[in-house]
Amino acid sequence: MAPKYKLTYFEGRGLAEPIRYILCYGGVQFEDNRIQQADWPKIKPSTPFGKLPMLEEDGKVYDQSSAICRYLARTFNLVGSNEQEALRIDAVVDTITDLRLEMYKYAFEEAEAVKAKNKEDLEKEKLPFYLSKLDDMVKENGGYFVGGKLSWADLLFAGFHDFFSFMWDKKSLTENYPHLKALLQKVNNLPQISAWIKKRPVSEW
Known part of the structure; x- marks a missing residue:
């Protein structure tokens, strides 16, 4: 019997979207449980370390988005x-994480002077x-990050793109990078991913 999956996250793409991409690529059904911020305080104690997804x-129950992605990637032969x-794929994923943390410094900074400096950087x-x-x-690497073939690093990058765009004032990060742009299109045009994009809930981020 196939495993039964339930993914819990807030009402957005954010850190959960790469997980959704991998689950969809794997062709498995999953419950996409999206919670409202108002409900988070009562749900938080039931999570392993007070975080989502x-x-x-x-x-x-499992937590940590990268660990979840890596686990599912092994399940669906994406490592x-x-x-x-596998090492090179993990290194790409960690590099994308580094970039995400740099973007956080700008997107979620409240002090205007610091935010302006972070934007310039x-x-x-x-x-x-x-x-x-x-x-x-x-x-x-033949149009992919590693080995000339699809890996979870490619799905993670594509899954994060809209969230990254949201953090960068709704501008695409791939516009001036043709190979990344082509990779994004290639992943999003995969039948399983394209079907997900068409049916997923509309959200700002």
């Missing part, structure tokens, strides 16, 4: 053909640095 598989490819230094290297990586 949270995945339940046959009633067993590369050998340990070296992103625009002039951080985004060009990360995106140009990631773009070159896709160019050198």
